[in-house]
Amino acid sequence: MAVALLSIGTELTRGEIINTNEAWLAAELTAAGFTVSESSTVDDDVDRIVAAVRQLASAHRLVIATGGLGPTTDDLTAKAAARAMGTDLVRDESTLLAIRRRVESRGKTMNAGHEKQAEVPAGSEILPNSSGSAPGFGIHLGESTVFFLPGVPREMKSMFAEQVLPRVRPAAPNNTFQVRLRTYGLPESTLGELLKGVEEAHPGITLGYRVHYPEVDLKVHARAATQSMAHDLALKATADVRERLGTAVYGEGGDAFPEMVGRSVRARGWRLAVSESCTGGLISHLLTSYPASDYLVGAAVTYANSAKTRLLGVAEDTLRGHGAVSAEVAAEMAQGVRRLCEVDVAISVTGIAGPTGGTATKPVGLCYWAVSHPGGLVVRDRVFSGDREEVQLGAAYAVLDLLRRIAGNLPER
Amino acid sequence: MAVALLSIGTELTRGEIINTNEAWLAAELTAAGFTVSESSTVDDDVDRIVAAVRQLASAHRLVIATGGLGPTTDDLTAKAAARAMGTDLVRDESTLLAIRRRVESRGKTMNAGHEKQAEVPAGSEILPNSSGSAPGFGIHLGESTVFFLPGVPREMKSMFAEQVLPRVRPAAPNNTFQVRLRTYGLPESTLGELLKGVEEAHPGITLGYRVHYPEVDLKVHARAATQSMAHDLALKATADVRERLGTAVYGEGGDAFPEMVGRSVRARGWRLAVSESCTGGLISHLLTSYPASDYLVGAAVTYANSAKTRLLGVAEDTLRGHGAVSAEVAAEMAQGVRRLCEVDVAISVTGIAGPTGGTATKPVGLCYWAVSHPGGLVVRDRVFSGDREEVQLGAAYAVLDLLRRIAGNLPER
CATH class of the missing domain: 3.40.980.10 (MoaB/Mog-like domain)
Structure with a gap:
């Protein structure tokens, strides 16, 4: 109706x-x-x-x-x-x-x-x-x-x-069924390329894309003679889609990205600590927006350099020699908060969220992030485009995705 | 048109x-x-x-x-x-x-x-x-x-x-003018009562309310023969409205609440530190969502009790004697982060965001918050209704509003 x-x-x-x-x-x-x-x-x-x-x-x-x-x-x-x-x-x-x-x-x-x-x-x-x-x-x-x-x-x-x-x-009539897949890490046009031919291979299936930065949702919508047939059709097409997209799919339906990251950490029995600079508390806020976030022991938002030194023990030499926005500081932040909170795994982000503060060698959007875990230390960097909110969200998702991959034994990007 | x-x-x-x-x-x-x-x-x-x-x-x-x-x-x-x-x-x-x-x-x-x-x-x-x-x-x-x-x-x-x-x-035609007042602290029906008669007293004025928890926006919309007349009419009515609502009005137009709080702190030349438990980084995230947030030195999200003790020096006796959700712990968190970051003013929140974790004496939604500032220490509490997100937002706004009032020498609520 x-x-x-x-x-x-x-x-x-x-x-x-x-x-x-x-x-x-x-x-x-x-x-x-x-x-x-x-x-x-x-x-x-x-x-x-x-x-x-x-x-x-x-x-x-x-x-x-x-x-x-x-x-x-x-x-x-x-x-x-x-x-x-x-x-x-x-x-x-x-x-x-x-x-x-x-x-x-x-x-x-x-x-x-x-x-x-x-x-x-x-x-x-x-x-x-x-x-x-x-x-x-x-x-x-x-x-x-x-x-x-x-x-x-x-x-x-x-x-x-x-x-x-x-x-x-x-x-209500009932002859449709829909699966919503949640993805992170591939742009909409790449998803479209990877999924070329899916609709033709599964008649009755319509694919729909929804970009909500930095995620893309993909809905697999099935229409058939009965709801049970639509259900079966949707599941078959979804299996095909999942195979094509691999680990870019982080969940289904109402799964939320921070919640799934937390689930991976919890599944390892790990306790987590967070240190943030340019993301200003966003990572911690994302993780604690969902119940059952008690794998998180604490977070240090070390916005000023003095806080990085005083709370996390980042060396003044490192700050002077490499700058607050550097791979070295990201590493020391993660290691520092891991020590401070006595946890298994710790993550960090440092960067320039903008709109001001960029230089020729360190532009607005440049972020370094690190994961310090029982198996070692991983540091990554990228220049995120977009406004302050997008840089903060982009960096927060990047480090959470790295954590998800390390905790879940998935290939790192 | x-x-x-x-x-x-x-x-x-x-x-x-x-x-x-x-x-x-x-x-x-x-x-x-x-x-x-x-x-x-x-x-x-x-x-x-x-x-x-x-x-x-x-x-x-x-x-x-x-x-x-x-x-x-x-x-x-x-x-x-x-x-x-x-x-x-x-x-x-x-x-x-x-x-x-x-x-x-x-x-x-x-x-x-x-x-x-x-x-x-x-x-x-x-x-x-x-x-x-x-x-x-x-x-x-x-x-x-x-x-x-x-x-x-x-x-x-x-x-x-x-x-x-x-x-x-x-x-585009041009015979209207609108002022948007941003308010926090009074429910829509109270605002309606306080503003009874404003439309009658200023013909051509329409008042509009918009609730976006925990704020209420109030638009003062003027229509007149010319835009300049509409402009004058809107400003006159706005002055009337502001007089009736007092310090519940925190700003106009695109002013954002966390930004205005930050401006009050900055105007005092204060440096700020934050400690959060149930709000999980939300307060720090709100403050750092806007540029020019470098009055914030750092924040400690002490989600676990061990983090409260280790990072902020909250006494184990206080945690045992009063519980993590108590006025005493809120006070020690604010004082602890103030000491730790060596700043002028510090705020804290501890509470039960839900959906689980409540007891008969300490229900879901109960939050304590504190401001430790050069003039002393203020602690407040309230049981917020709503879901996890609403409790977190409600508590975050409550402590930020208290900080705004103390920094701006406004009457405390």
Whole structure:
């Protein structure tokens, strides 16, 4: 069943906020077997919301709208939904009570904004909000059902999972299957070359690429007569793809690169320490963004030279002789933090993240990284292109990938 | 002039990627004086791309489309654009040459994917790509101009700035002005209460709220007869808003919270050290995501208790007596890193980011943070709600805000 998404909010049409809700809903609906064929965004204008709701409802059996249910004057979605139905807003007393309980349990008092959130279109079906105050609601327009959810991502997500998905799931068709492979280390055009002929060899398969620096995701999408056939087709094609791409594939589906690196370290029974200069804590942050990161003992962000010397014992002679951005300093940083934290393996990065600080011999983007491990010491370098964020991310991924390969006994690049 | 955006890519309609391009383009066009009244997303399907291009072009004088110009088989935008015009794809020799130079300068050889990117609709105006290989192009459909840009954000941004904006800017109306205030520390509903009556007191002003945890942006949008009048109106209303919100406003426009915190520290001539436990490097990463962060000497991410003791000198008695998540440990961490790095001011966070590790007396989300500064020591605590990412962000912002207030001689919360 084709589904449409509608995002409501001037903060979206003016580009003040990135529409993460749309992607999240599209992914959830896709996973449930629906095809999202259209998504639209309109600003907080009653007439335009009404027009968009009516237009999408006329062409789709299911529409999911988000945004504009909040407490402030620019939240107009409930009013627009009522007008699209040809009805009025009514105050829902049980919703008002729930809001009052929520507000008072936090030691606050009710205000007009809270009360406004209890107003819903007459004749709509109320969707309780388990993680916020504004309720959602569902309405029928002709053949279509339109659900209205809050724009705050956490509230939207729990309301979709708890209230919407159970109501709509039975209507989903199921004749596709998709595998998402996560890759790092090869550019999109190289992946395309390596995978030439895969679609022809496996009829019903479509390959899709998604670059999110420095990673490229590859989706292997199968469509067949039944979902079980699509499943088998996808797995067969995925095996082919994996064989062609080798160790550039680090995981599947929701696997995250830092998490997979951590898993390799943990699998060896290693404890890890990190030392960072130009990446400024990013490596440590990436590793600790995921639970079960207790293989990490600690990290030293030695941004200033004095910190490199004082915390890690990098020799002043090395700093003077080779400069802070050098293979020698990267090596001493890794060895120093390994000693300091008394761990099995340690990594380091030093470089010039920019936008300033480059010289003719050491340009912005130049980074050295090292892994000190039970089998020895490996140092690598590269000039990363891009802005400060890209240099930092590029260097962080490079050292984490080297660590992943050493921990996993994979060929080093 | 009303503008429409079209985003092309199955990775979007399937929710595999967040549409950051749409927000960026909307913000740029808004800043240039255009009104983005509609944005749509379609998948990589030639017929649907053709239909969307024709539909948006029939209702808007200017359409900006992004995506689907890449080297792989799922990139179909050029073909669809040609079909919408009723023409064919032709190979552009000067584009092919530019791609060849780019590829060979990187020590690679041309492949079919690279060659495909030199194919553009006959009769289109080519937009050179200064930061990638696929060119963009502009076409005319009836009264409308449609520009097609690559989907890779870096390439899209430079092509928009260099090729599109200079061509379209003369057509922008200019009777609005907007100030974006950045706030931290008050929830959206409290902001709404504090700002009640502002729109009525300043006719022509619209307030807009944007929650991006843990911040809330507030836009003060003015519309008047001329841009200069809109400018004056916006500044007057902004002064009113600032007076009502006090120190919850930390900046304006593109100011970033960590950057403003750093500026406060730098203004005092202080050098800073950071110690983090549950935030795992996030605080240090936030501060060093911006240039001019050399007020930061270093950071210790003491994830394990052994690291707290060994790196920062936190007493084993304190860890045993109060637990790693305690006011006492937060204090010793801040004091320890201050001593270690020999700096003026140091901050620390210790807590339970979750999703596991909580107890009845110390639940998930409980965090203690401290600032050790020339005037003394301040320790605070709170139980943050939300997932791991929200707890980490919440705690990081809380300690940075405390530092901002102490450095800036603002009232502490």
